[in-house]
Amino acid sequence: MQTIDVADLDYKAINETLREAGSDFIIEGCCGQKFIAAGMSDKNVTINGIPGNALGAYLNNANITVNANAQDAVGDTMNEGKILIHGNIGDAAGYAMRGGKIYVQGNAGYRAGIHMKAYEEKIPVMIIGGCAGSFLGEYQAGGVIIVLGLHKDNKRIVGNFPCTGMHGGKIFLRGNCENIHFPKQVTARCASEGELDEIREYLSEYCSDFCYSVDELLSEPFTVITPDSKNPYKQMYVAN
Amino acid sequence: MSIEFIYPEFEVIRNENKCISCRICEQQCANEAHSYDEKHKIMMCDDSKCVNCQRCVSFCPKRALKIVKSDCTLRENANWSNETIKEIYKQANSGGVLLSSMGNPKPFPVYWDKILINASQVTNPSIDPLREPMETRVYLGKKPSKVQRTKDGALDCKLPPQLELSMPVMFSAMSYGSISYNAHKSLALAATELGILYNTGEGGLHEDFYCYGENTVVQVASGRFGVHADYLKAGAAIEIKIGQGAKPGIGGHLPGAKIVGDISRTRMIPEGSDAISPAPHHDIYSIEDLRQLVFSLKEATEYKKPVIVKVAAVHNIAAIASGIARSGADIIAIDGFRGGTGAAPTRIRDHVGIPIELALAAVDQRLRNEGIRNHVSLVVGGSIRSAADVVKAIALGADACYVATAALLALGCHLCRTCQSGKCNWGIATQRPELVKRLNPAMGSERLINLMTAWKHEIKEFMGGMGINSIEALRGNRLMLRGIGLTEKELEILHISHAGE
Numbered sequence: 001m002q003t004i005d006v007a008d009l010d011y012k013a014i015n016e017t018l019r020e021a022g023s024d025f026i027i028e029g030c031c032g033q034k035f036i037a038a039g040m041s042d043k044n045v046t047i048n049g050i051p052g053n054a055l056g057a058y059l060n061n062a063n064i065t066v067n068a069n070a071q072d073a074v075g076d077t078m079n080e081g082k083i084l085i086h087g088n089i090g091d092a093a094g095y096a097m098r099g100g101k102i103y104v105q106g107n108a109g110y111r112a113g114i115h116m117k118a119y120e121e122k123i124p125v126m127i128i129g130g131c132a133g134s135f136l137g138e139y140q141a142g143g144v145i146i147v148l149g150l151h152k153d154n155k156r157i158v159g160n161f162p163c164t165g166m167h168g169g170k171i172f173l174r175g176n177c178e179n180i181h182f183p184k185q186v187t188a189r190c191a192s193e194g195e196l197d198e199i200r201e202y203l204s205e206y207c208s209d210f211c212y213s214v215d216e217l218l219s220e221p222f223t224v225i226t227p228d229s230k231n232p233y234k235q236m237y238v239a240n
Numbered sequence: 241m242s243i244e245f246i247y248p249e250f251e252v253i254r255n256e257n258k259c260i261s262c263r264i265c266e267q268q269c270a271n272e273a274h275s276y277d278e279k280h281k282i283m284m285c286d287d288s289k290c291v292n293c294q295r296c297v298s299f300c301p302k303r304a305l306k307i308v309k310s311d312c313t314l315r316e317n318a319n320w321s322n323e324t325i326k327e328i329y330k331q332a333n334s335g336g337v338l339l340s341s342m343g344n345p346k347p348f349p350v351y352w353d354k355i356l357i358n359a360s361q362v363t364n365p366s367i368d369p370l371r372e373p374m375e376t377r378v379y380l381g382k383k384p385s386k387v388q389r390t391k392d393g394a395l396d397c398k399l400p401p402q403l404e405l406s407m408p409v410m411f412s413a414m415s416y417g418s419i420s421y422n423a424h425k426s427l428a429l430a431a432t433e434l435g436i437l438y439n440t441g442e443g444g445l446h447e448d449f450y451c452y453g454e455n456t457v458v459q460v461a462s463g464r465f466g467v468h469a470d471y472l473k474a475g476a477a478i479e480i481k482i483g484q485g486a487k488p489g490i491g492g493h494l495p496g497a498k499i500v501g502d503i504s505r506t507r508m509i510p511e512g513s514d515a516i517s518p519a520p521h522h523d524i525y526s527i528e529d530l531r532q533l534v535f536s537l538k539e540a541t542e543y544k545k546p547v548i549v550k551v552a553a554v555h556n557i558a559a560i561a562s563g564i565a566r567s568g569a570d571i572i573a574i575d576g577f578r579g580g581t582g583a584a585p586t587r588i589r590d591h592v593g594i595p596i597e598l599a600l601a602a603v604d605q606r607l608r609n610e611g612i613r614n615h616v617s618l619v620v621g622g623s624i625r626s627a628a629d630v631v632k633a634i635a636l637g638a639d640a641c642y643v644a645t646a647a648l649l650a651l652g653c654h655l656c657r658t659c660q661s662g663k664c665n666w667g668i669a670t671q672r673p674e675l676v677k678r679l680n681p682a683m684g685s686e687r688l689i690n691l692m693t694a695w696k697h698e699i700k701e702f703m704g705g706m707g708i709n710s711i712e713a714l715r716g717n718r719l720m721l722r723g724i725g726l727t728e729k730e731l732e733i734l735h736i737s738h739a740g741e
Contacts, residue, residue, distance in 0.1 A: 015539055034532065039469040039540030057536040060469040073523055076536065079468040092523045096464035098508055114522050115463065119508040139518055141509060168513055230513040231496040238336030239660060240327060240586045 003028060011035050011052070018043060032071070037062055041080075053090070056083050059100060072109070075102045078124070084209055091133070097124040097143070101202075104128045105210050108147075110159070111135045116169060118142025127206045134159030137225075141168040146199060148174045148217060156180065166227045172199055177223040185232050191224035244333045246326055247312045248287035252296075258304035259283055265296035265305060270663040270675055293656035295665035327586070338586035341659035341669070343486060343578045343623050343645060346590050350578075351597035351730070352629045356739055358720040359705040366707050369700035375710040376407040376696055376703075380477075380617040380639055381546045381570045400570060401546045403477055406435030407696045408634055408711055411688075412575075412621045412642035413459050413481065413550070415443030417494050417503045417515070418582035418659070419648075420676040423668045426651055426684030428452040433685065434692050437476060439642075442466075442492060442517055444506035450474050457548065460537065462491060463517035465507040469540060477571070478537050479548040480530075482521070485579030485622035488552030488593045492517035493583075498662060498671060527563040534568045546570035548619070553577060553599035554592075558606035564616070565607055571617045573642060574599050579622025580645040582669055583660040596622050597636065601734045604637025604716055613716075627698030636734065637716040650691040651684045 002022045006014050007029035014033055018025060023043050027036070030049030035057060037045055043062040047055075054073040056064050061080040069087035078097040088106035096115045099122035107130035114135065116124055124143035132147045136158045149157035157173050163186045172191060173180070182188045196218065207214045252273060261283050266274040273289040274296060276282075292307045313322050327338055360366040367374070381402035388396035411427050418441065425448075427438040432455045439457040444466020449456070458475030460467050472478055483489065494503075494515040504511040524530050534547050549564045550573035551557070557574065564572050576596025581589065600620045607613040620633050621642030630641050649655065652666035659669035667679030699711070708714050722739040723731050731738055 011535075011539065012543075019542070035536050035539040038536055039472065041469070053532055054536045058467070058469050058472065058540045073532070073536075076523065077464045077467050095523055096467070098468070111522055115516075115518065117509055119510065122508075138522070139516060141513060141516070165516070165518075167516065168510070230510075233493060233495075233514065233516070236337050237339040237585075237660075238330050238334040239658070240330060240338035240340050 001026060005029050006033060006049075007031065009033070015040075018045065037064055056081070059083070061100075069106070075100065078102070080122070086210070088130070094124065094126050097126075098122055099124050101205075102126045103206050103209055104130075106130045108132045108136075111138055113137045113140060113143070113145040113171075115139040115141060116143040116145065118169060125202050127202060129206075129210065131155050132158045132162075134161055135164060136162040137166055137169070137171050138163070139165040139167070140171070140227075143169045144172070144199060144202065145169070146172045146174075146202065150212075163225055163227075165232070166225070167230050167232050168227060170195075170198075171225040173223045173225070174217065174220055175223065176221055180223075182225060185229065186225050186227050188223055188225045191222040195224050196222060244329075246329050248290065248310055250290045250292045250307050251287050251310050252285040252290050253306045253308055254283060254285065255304045256282075258302040260302055260304075262301060264299050264301065268295045268299050268665060270665050270670075270672065271661075291656045291658040291661070292654075293658070293665050294654040339583055339660050340586040340589055340657060341581060341583055342655060342657045343580040344590050345657070348578075348595065351595055351726075351734070352625070352632055354724050354726055354730075355597070355632050355734070355736065356722045356724055357628070357631060357635070357702060357706070358722070360707040364707045367704040367709055369697075369704040372704075373709065374700045374703060375712070376699055378405050378408045378640055378711055379403065380405065380619065382616065383614040385614055401477075401544055403437065403546055403571075404435070405437065405640060407692065407699065408638070408640040409624075409630060409643055409692060409695065410436050410457070410619065410640060411438040411647050412573075412579075412644040413439040413441035413457070413479065413484075414582070414644055414648075415441030415459075415494075416446055416506055417443040417498060417671070419668055420664075420670055420679065421446065421502065422676050422679040422681050422684065423648075423651060424449065425681035426679065426688060427647065428455065429681060429685035430688035430692070431455040433689050436692070439479060440466075440475070442481060443494075443503070444508060445471055445474055446502060446506050459550075460533075461517050462519070462521045463515060465509065465515055465517070468508075472537065472541050472545075475545065477546045477548055478541065479550050479573065480521075480533060480537070480569075481550045482524075482530075483550070483552035483554075483575070484581065485552045485575030485577050485593055485596070486581035487584040487588045488554050488577075489519060490585065490588050491519040500671065503671060527567050530564065530569075531567040538568070548573050550575060552579075553594045553596050553622070555594060557594070557599045558602040561603040561618075562606055562610055562612070565612050566615075569616060571619060571639075572603070573619040573621065574603060575642070576620070576622035580648075581659075596620050597632075598730075598733050600633060600636050600638055601736075605735055608637075608716075627695040627702065630695065631699055631702045631714070632721060634711060634714050635717050635720045636736075637718075639715060646691065647688055650687045651679060 001024045003026045011033040027047045032052040034052035039058040041060040047066045057076040059078040059081045065084045072090035074093040080099045082101045085104045091109035092111045098117045108128045110133040127146045271289045379402040382400040431438040442461035453474040456475045459479045461481035496512045496514045548571040549569040553576045577593030617639040620638045624641040664670040721736045
């Protein structure tokens with residue numbers, strides 16, 4: 001395990017250090033440096049302090065743990081690996097991610113999980129412990145987004161316009177979601193036992209990461225949202 | 241018939257005296273326009289299915305076929321053209337947005353055709369390119385603004401990453417999905433042989449084509465299809481696609497029906513699922529955000545590859561390009577409003593954007609005025625049709641040109657503009673195995689190499705005529721251009737003089 005004090009390093013220098021040697025790192029004194037571990041494989045990185053935008057962009061099988069908040073675009077176009085955030089995250093987390101996991105203890109900003117995909121054995125999973133901002137799962141094409149609404153202090157579990165343009169994947173929101181307005185092209189219903197079984201493994205992992213009880217999480221009903229069609233725009237065109 | 245009937249646009253004319261009923265036309269037509277009447281032993285045709293792709297005409301062994309534009313027209317009306325009226329019918333029949341393929345066919349001015357090139361006479365001798373060395377090689381990428389020296393006084397030769405092209409032309413983005421495997425392979429083979437680059441478009445890179453990586457531009461667009469670390473590292477350069485000349489401001493949409501087999505694997509999305517590229521990148525709302533994407537890509541590829549930002553030519557293109565030049569991008573690609581497409585809403589294609597000639601002139605001038613022209617290279621496309629267009633573009637300030645429609649024509653495209661049907665009889669814009677195999681990549685690449693070799697000769701002839709022996713000396717050399725039949729304003733924007741001046 002190598003400890004790097006990055007207080008005086010810019011993002012380029014940090015990534016050069018990460019690339020050069022070893023696979024296990026602790027980054028101390030992180031303060032807004034962007035792109036940490038972009039495109040990297042086979043690394044275990046723990047970050048103390050707050051990483052900047054695009055943490056773990058194009059991540060290709062590395063593990064990142066942040067012991068604080070993270071900023072925008074966490075796990076942009078992530079392919080494989082795991083990002084664990086002991087805090088809140090900014091906007092557009094997991095944009096177009098195709099695989100791997102982003103587990104957040106706190107809240108997420110706007111557009112979490114936008115255009116998330118899935119492909120064969122690759123099923124990306126994003127779990128947000130608190131609440132998510134507006135446009136959750138916009139254009140979602142695959143994968144699983146789970147929002148738990150823990151410590152939400154009477155806030156709605158998601159902001160406005162969740163699932164706009166969704167055409168694949170699933171979103172699970174803890175609670176009955178009666179106060180949430182969903183667009184026409186998706187169906188929101190109470191998750192069945194079978195559907196909850198699909199996510200039990202992820203929730204167990206999440207609970208062991210953040211010291212929660214799975215049984216307690218599952219004591220409340222979950223709402224599952226799925227798109228009605230994977231070809232929502234089929235009828236829009238006429239050949240000319 | 242009914243109110244929904246629209247008279248076919250084309251008629252298939254068969255010379256019965258020449259036709260031997262060999263049925264080749266029937267086999268060649270994926271649109272099923274031709275059929276054989278067993279009972280009467282004659283060939284039949286359904287004009288309504290003909291798209292005028294000329295496949296049957298080209299393959300008829302007896303030259304018994306021709307396709308003509310139908311003379312069955314509505315009453316002439318200068319305001320309501322036949323085309324306009326038929327579009328109304330189509331929309332009234334279906335409620336659909338009109339969808340077209342290939343570039344804007346409307347009679348807007350083509351400025352290339354209103355610009356003339358200079359030649360040396362008497363005072364500055366011309367050069368014979370057949371006997372004297374003539375350099376068409378270009379390097380694309382950020383150039384240092386001054387000579388740097390290391391501590392010991394030696395020249396610091398460390399440059400930002402550059403793309404080397406043997407001639408100032410690249411094949412522009414066409415995704416695997418919009419065009420076939422064999423079309424992609426033809427482009428990859430030709431680019432490698434020619435020492436230029438082709439471009440994956442937003443469809444990912446097929447595993448078979450990673451070996452052509454040194455001659456490949458890999459694209460990252462708003463849908464991020466097929467984008468992962470190995471893909472980014474495979475290419476010689478990475479292109480961020482913000483916009484496309486045929487549909488500025490519009491996203492892409494490959495219908496689920498076309499997401500099958502290899503296409504699904506290469507895009508890394510499930511079979512049958514629509515591939516939607518949203519209109520904007522949802523993480524880009526400013527030049528600062530663009531800078532973030534540029535540098536995240538540079539970080540992921542260790543600063544070894546130039547990053548291209550491709551935008552459509554739109555009204556404020558000069559200011560936009562100035563922003564891009566400051567975003568850290570190495571190359572700006574600008575796509576004019578006549579650029580091609582596999583499918584775009586007709587109205588957008590025909591009415592949005594501006595001509596590349598004006599956009600290029602405006603951008604080059606703006607970057608020069610701001611002293612940042614060397615921070616980026618400029619690549620222009622949409623549409624470059626010949627070596628003359630290339631030479632004019634270079635003289636207007638481009639570093640290189642993007643060519644796609646001309647490349648497809650070399651592969652056999654007859655510009656029938658029905659790519660969206662997926663039934664391309666020439667094996668280009670289709671995924672049907674029986675059609676794809678009609679395009680032989682070895683032959684396709686040879687035709688592309690022929691075309692580009694011919695253009696290279698022509699470019700050298702132009703250069704020699706002007707007394708210029710290096711393409712670098714032609715770039716932005718607008719004194720070599722004169723306008724013909726252009727207004728004061730047009731000349732001012734193009735920054736060229738009128739012929740005779």
